[in-house]
Amino acid sequence: MHLAEGVLPVEWAAVWFAPAAATTVIGVRKLRSKTTQIPQRKALTGIMGASVFAISLMPIPVPVAGSVSHPCGTPLAAIVLGPFVSVVVAAVSLLFQALFFAHGGLSTWGANIVSEGVAGSLVGAGVFLGSRRLGLSLFASGFLAGFIGDLSVYAVTALELSLGLFGVSELGRQWVSLFGAFLPVQGPLALGRRCSPVGS
Amino acid sequence: MSLRRIATVLVFVAVVAAAVTPTALHRGKGAGDYVGIDESIMEARAQEAGREARPPFINTDQGDLLLFVFTVGGLLAGGALGYLGRMVFVEGATSRERTRSMVDGR
Structure with missing residues (x-):
């Protein structure tokens, strides 16, 4: 999910800034109105911000695949804070990670916000609400939201890379190839995180 | 066992199977050197497509x-x-x- 500096061509990097900026602005407005109503939401947002920052920076080894990857944390933040406020939290975390932690990049900030922030939050919150409406328990709903939300982040990352590197003509084949490459590491990771108390 | 519980268990088993099957198929193909997927997949694919990741600012x-x-x-x-x-x-x-x-x- 951390697309490095220079990986995407400039025009594709710019394209992803539009949805990232739009959702972040909506998130900031929602955050402002919610914290005016309930001041304690500020502290809760801070807690989720620190959690998403730490979770999404934590390299977790997957021994069977011999690789390391990051969980995302945004589905959990979306369940607790709402999907749009969770996008803001992801945007701030990704900015710090790009600036000081050599993870991601400033030119790919928009693309990273769309994959981790927008996809992770909207899919996570959507699956959670849908599961609850279907009558699933809180645990099962959280489990599914985290699992599917986590995989959706990598599905969108694969989309961004496929479009940026190979264009629209080869989109389907490249997306399947990239997402297929992510799955051996990300599948068990998404599953493992769901079974932990901080399951994102 | 109620129908709802059976359905929950089946969904859980399906999710676990979906998560571990690609890993099982991939087993032995990885380098096993714990390089992160940001580097081993994303940057490697970019390099194949002729784009080199730049060092951060x-x-x-x-x-x-x-x-x-x-x-x-x-x-x-x-x-x-x-x-x-x-x-x-x-x-x-x-x-x-x-x-x-x-x-x-x-």
């Missing part, structure tokens, strides 16, 4: 500098979690309890 990925930055970041995030967590879950709970006592007239 503030390059902390030099020797043990990144280890230091990660430690500082982890400490700051942990400190914020503790401080704000106390504010919400300890002081918040106390204040809610006090309000409830006042409402109950205790």
Whole structure:
């Protein structure tokens, strides 16, 4: 999910800034109105911000695949804070990670916000609400939201890379190839995180 | 066992199978050197397509500098979690309890 500096061509990097900026602005407005109503939401947002920052920076080894990857944390933040406020939290975390932690990049900030922030939050919150409406328990709903939300982040990352590197003509084949490459590491990771108390 | 419980177990088994099958198929193909997928997949594919990842603007990925930055970041995030967590879950709970006592007239 951390697309490095220079990986995407400039025009594709710019394209992803539009949805990232739009959702972040909506998130900031929602955050402002919610914290005016309930001041304690500020502290809760801070807690989720620190959690998403730490979770999404934590390299977790997957021994069977011999690789390391990051969980995302945004589905959990979306369940607790709402999907749009969770996008803001992801945007701030990704900015710090790009600036000081050599993870991601400033030119790919928009693309990273769309994959981790927008996809992770909207899919996570959507699956959670849908599961609850279907009558699933809180645990099962959280489990599914985290699992599917986590995989959706990598599905969108694969989309961004496929479009940026190979264009629209080869989109389907490249997306399947990239997402297929992510799955051996990300599948068990998404599953493992769901079974932990901080399951994102 | 109720139908709902059976359905939940089946969904759980399906999710576990979907998560571990690609890993089982991939087993033995990985380099096993614990290189992160950001580098081993994303940057490698970009390189195949003729794009090279540039070093970040503030390059902390030099020797043990990144280890230091990660430690500082982890400490700051942990400190914020503790401080704000106390504010919400300890002081918040106390204040809610006090309000409830006042409402109950205790």
